Amino acid sequence: MSILVYIESNENAIKKSSFELLSYAKELSKKLSLEVIALVINCSNISTLQEFGPDKILSINQTKLNLFNAQNYAELISNVSKSTGAKNIIISDSVNCKYLASLLSVKINAAFISNVVSIPSSISPFILKRSTFSNKAFCDIKINSDIKILSISKNSFGVNKNKSEPIIENIENDFIESGIVFESVELSSGSVSIEDADIVVSAGRGMKGPENWNIIEDLAKTLNAATACSKPVSDLGWRPHSEHVGQTGKPVSTNLYIAIGISGAIQHLAGVSSSKVKVVINTDPEAPFFKVADYGIVGDAFDVVPKLNEKLKVFQAENN
Amino acid sequence: MYLGIFMKILVCISCVPETTSKINFTNNNTEFDSSQVQYVINPNDEFGLTRAVWFKENDGAEIDVISVGLENTDQILRKALAIGADRGYRINQEPTDSYQVAKLLSNHISKHNYDLVIAGRESIDYNGGMVAGIIAEILHFNYVTNCVDLKINENKAKIKREIEGGIETLSCKLPLIIGAQKGLVEESDLKIPNMRGIMQARSKPFEIIEDNTVETKTNTISFSKPDNHKEIKLLSPDNLDELIDLLHNEAKVI
Ligand SMILES: Cc1cc2nc3c(=O)[nH]c(=O)nc-3n(C[C@H](O)[C@H](O)[C@H](O)COP(=O)(O)OP(=O)(O)OC[C@H]3O[C@@H](n4cnc5c(N)ncnc54)[C@H](O)[C@@H]3O)c2cc1C
Ligand SMILES: Nc1ncnc2c1ncn2[C@@H]1O[C@H](COP(=O)(O)O)[C@@H](O)[C@H]1O
Numbered sequence: 208m209s210i211l212v213y214i215e216s217n218e219n220a221i222k223k224s225s226f227e228l229l230s231y232a233k234e235l236s237k238k239l240s241l242e243v244i245a246l247v248i249n250c251s252n253i254s255t256l257q258e259f260g261p262d263k264i265l266s267i268n269q270t271k272l273n274l275f276n277a278q279n280y281a282e283l284i285s286n287v288s289k290s291t292g293a294k295n296i297i298i299s300d301s302v303n304c305k306y307l308a309s310l311l312s313v314k315i316n317a318a319f320i321s322n323v324v325s326i327p328s329s330i331s332p333f334i335l336k337r338s339t340f341s342n343k344a345f346c347d348i349k350i351n352s353d354i355k356i357l358s359i360s361k362n363s364f365g366v367n368k369n370k371s372e373p374i375i376e377n378i379e380n381d382f383i384e385s386g387i388v389f390e391s392v393e394l395s396s397g398s399v400s401i402e403d404a405d406i407v408v409s410a411g412r413g414m415k416g417p418e419n420w421n422i423i424e425d426l427a428k429t430l431n432a433a434t435a436c437s438k439p440v441s442d443l444g445w446r447p448h449s450e451h452v453g454q455t456g457k458p459v460s461t462n463l464y465i466a467i468g469i470s471g472a473i474q475h476l477a478g479v480s481s482s483k484v485k486v487v488i489n490t491d492p493e494a495p496f497f498k499v500a501d502y503g504i505v506g507d508a509f510d511v512v513p514k515l516n517e518k519l520k521v522f523q524a525e526n527n
Numbered sequence: 528m529y530l531g532i533f534m535k536i537l538v539c540i541s542c543v544p545e546t547t548s549k550i551n552f553t554n555n556n557t558e559f560d561s562s563q564v565q566y567v568i569n570p571n572d573e574f575g576l577t578r579a580v581w582f583k584e585n586d587g588a589e590i591d592v593i594s595v596g597l598e599n600t601d602q603i604l605r606k607a608l609a610i611g612a613d614r615g616y617r618i619n620q621e622p623t624d625s626y627q628v629a630k631l632l633s634n635h636i637s638k639h640n641y642d643l644v645i646a647g648r649e650s651i652d653y654n655g656g657m658v659a660g661i662i663a664e665i666l667h668f669n670y671v672t673n674c675v676d677l678k679i680n681e682n683k684a685k686i687k688r689e690i691e692g693g694i695e696t697l698s699c700k701l702p703l704i705i706g707a708q709k710g711l712v713e714e715s716d717l718k719i720p721n722m723r724g725i726m727q728a729r730s731k732p733f734e735i736i737e738d739n740t741v742e743t744k745t746n747t748i749s750f751s752k753p754d755n756h757k758e759i760k761l762l763s764p765d766n767l768d769e770l771i772d773l774l775h776n777e778a779k780v781i
Contacts, residue, residue: 217691275690277670302691306672309660318626318744319657334748341651343550347748386669390685390696400692406780430781442714448675449689454546454651455570455709463780474546480753484778486770487759497759502773506764518767522775 209263210236211293213284214247214256215301221250222403224299229259230367231359232297234326244291245373246284248272253375260369265291266377271384275303278385281310286380288315288354296356300460301402308356317354324363341454341477361460362483395449404433406463407482409452411437411475413468413489413508417445422509423467426516429523435459437469453478468508471496488512534588534679535639536579538612539632539646539658541569541622542596542603546651552750559652559750568603571647575707577716578677579645580611586679589613591639595622595631601733608728609720615733624743625653629661631738636666643679644704648672659706669699672706 212232214225225245232243242262247253249268256264265287272279284307288296296317298304305321312319324345325336333350338360401407408427414420420434427434434450441451452459454477464482469475471487471494479485480499487500488511497503504511544550544564551560568576582588592607593616594600604615616635622628636644646659656672663670669684675694676687682701687694689710720728762770774781 302673302689305656306660309657310664310670312626312657313661313664319655320745321656322654336751339652339654339750340544340550341654343752344552345751345753347751349746349748350744351746352744387671387697387699390698392690392693392695394693398692402691438714448710449694451709463774463778477546484774484780486774497761500759501757501778502770503759503761504764504767504770505761511764511767514764515767515770518771519781522771522781526775 208241208292208294209244210239210241210295210297211284211288211291212243212245212261212297213304214245214250215299215304216248216250217403219250221247221252221255222299224301224361225256226259226366227361227364228297228299228359229256229261230369231326231364232295233260233367233369234364235295235297238327238330239295241294244293246287248280248283257373258368258370259366260371261373262371264373264375266375267380268377269380274389276385276387276389277303277306277310278387279382281307281314282382282385283380284311285314286382287378294354296354298356298358300358300360304358308358312356315354316352317356318350318352319356319358320348320350321358323357323359326364338481342458342480343477360481362462363460363481395447399427399431399433401433401435401450401452401457401459404461406430406432406465407435407452407459407461408432408465408467409435409437409459409469409479410440410467410508411469412439414440419509420446422512422516426465426512426519429516429519432465437475466496466500467512469496470494471499534582534586534642535591536582536588536643536645537591537593537636537639537641538572538576538579538607539644540572540576540592540594540603540607541647541650541652542566542594542600543569543650543652546570550752556749556751566599566603568606569647569650571649571651571706571708573717574709574711575645575647575705576607576610576612577712577718578707580718581712582679583611591616591641593618593632593635595620595628597621604733605728606720608731608733609724610718611724613731615731616736617734618736618738620738620741623747624745625655625657626661626745627741627743629658629665630740630742632658633662633665634738634740635736636662642682642701642703643684644668644702645707646704648674648706648708656706659704663704668702668704670704671697671699674705674707675710677705677711
């Protein structure tokens with residue numbers, strides 16, 4: 208019996224979120240006395256996983272798994288879960304993981320719990336905390352099924368180093384391929400994606416128009432951050448829909464969220480509030496965002512943002 | 528038109544608190560406090576419903592809407608009928624768990640020949656993001672979520688799906704279940720029911736289904752709210768060095 212961690216990758220490189228998943232699994236393994244198995248698909252740099260304590264790494268290299276396909280991946284993880292007797296399957300909260308998890312849950316007769324934010328407070332019965340109502344609340348949930356799939360909210364547990372010397376096994380797997388055929392992909396060019404970013408620079412209607420976004424992009428570039436926006440900004444066509452964050456857009460759970468010219472409406476905050484540190488820059492000291500932020504500047508974005516960018520560049524030059 | 532006959536579409540609708548609702552709990556934090564809360568069609572489901580109405584208007588399609596819920600859900604289904612759906616169903620059980628909801632919806636779907644089932648990417652109250660996938664796997668439907676564009680020709684669907692850092696295009700055969708989100712239609716495409724629609728909705732077929740299947744895998748025990756936030760540190764726009772210092776040394780995020 209085991210805890211199986213699905214290690215997600217992006218263009219054959221292991222995603223950083225995997226380290227948090229392994230840290231979570233390691234903590235869980237202490238409570239359950241089960242070994243931690245990491246499942247890696249088509250990745251080269253698997254040795255980095257050793258820092259986070261897996262007992263075993265199962266590595267699969269198959270060309271037909273090169274492209275993510277939820278059905279195929281669910282089928283594969285189902286096969287591996289069965290052969291390793293996995294009782295707990297730990298995955299990230301990415302769109303792809305949630306997509307495959309609902310399919311997987313039926314295949315292995317498991318309960319799927321998304322948005323998990325804690326280690327179980329009790330093992331028997333198995334109870335843990337997840338976020339709900341679009342981050343406006345949490346609930347304690349009791350899981351009745353023997354097999355459980357847990358998707359862990361990004362940055363909710365943290366990364367703990369825990370070196371191990373895992374057994375590494377290369378495995379092959381055969382499955383019936385899904386009826387969903389990949390046709391093409393359009394990648395947004397060059398930018399950091401909101402899902403992967405450690406820092407997100409987000410701006411709202413206070414920016415007045417799309418022509419002013421250069422100062423936002425410059426700041427994001429300095430910080431190696433993703434750019435995001437409020438809903439009206441994407442509705443007005445100032446920025447692409449993929450940048451819309453909040454309750455009805457993308458959720459953001461990053462280390463640092465910088466909100467510029469965003470009032471902080473309840474629907475916006477719902478989607479971004481689980482970010483660790485929030486900075487707000489707004490001319491209006493009464494803007495609701497000031498009530499939930501960690502650091503705030505009452506000031507004009509057109510003045511503050513370029514200055515902040517210049518100072519950050521100096522800071523980075525001195526600290527490198 | 529699809530194969531010369533009407534395409535049959537089912538839209539799954541979750542009834543959720545309106546987005547500005549205060550989220551409070553009662554009964555020793557074991558129940559959601561629904562007093563003074565207004566309920567609406569889950570926003571992701573509304574995008575899906577609007578897309579379905581376009582299929583009806585442009586390609587000929589018949590739209591059923593369904594919700595698992597108690598009597599208070601009826602108003603939401605009536606609204607969906609006023610927007611353009613043809614027939615409403617309510618499965619009369621209180622939804623407590625995604626698996627239970629998916630199982631009940633599957634029982635209904637398996638008795639009808641739907642070509643397309645539309646659900647939302649996720650509900651804004653439970654945020655499970657799983658009902659549609661569970662149905663797909665139970666019924667062996669193709670399934671694509673985070674769907675931002677859907678075209679159907681004969682019995683083949685072409686779907687655009689939002690992924691991290693881009694958009695991918697997929698294709699598959701019907702029957703298909705999708706998870707809808709903004710982009711499938713735009714905010715400005717959403718329809719507010721007009722008087723005629725509301726009148727017509729009154730005479731559209733509406734059925735209450737009694738299905739006592741209960742298969743849950745989880746129970747919600749209690750709710751809590753995030754801790755009250757600590758005081759914000761306000762900094763002067765003339766002192767950005769201090770902000771950088773705090774982000775570096777105190778918050779340790781840069
Ligand atoms: C069903 C529903 C779902 C929704 N979902 C979302 C969602 O997912 N995400 C979302 O973001 N919104 C969502 N909204 C919209 C939300 O209610 C707000 O309308 C929106 O977040 C406001 O965007 P904003 O802060 O950019 O604009 P505004 O509210 O107009 O705020 C602009 C801010 O900029 C400040 N400002 C102006 N000039 C400057 C300057 N020079 N420098 C600095 N600051 C300046 C102003 O003081 C103000 O606070 C939703 C609404 C509904 C009804
Ligand atoms: N009680 C319900 N009745 C009908 N459909 C539902 C119900 N709950 C969820 N759904 C559908 O499943 C989608 C995903 O919900 P969830 O898995 O709860 O995030 C929703 O957007 C709805 O389309």
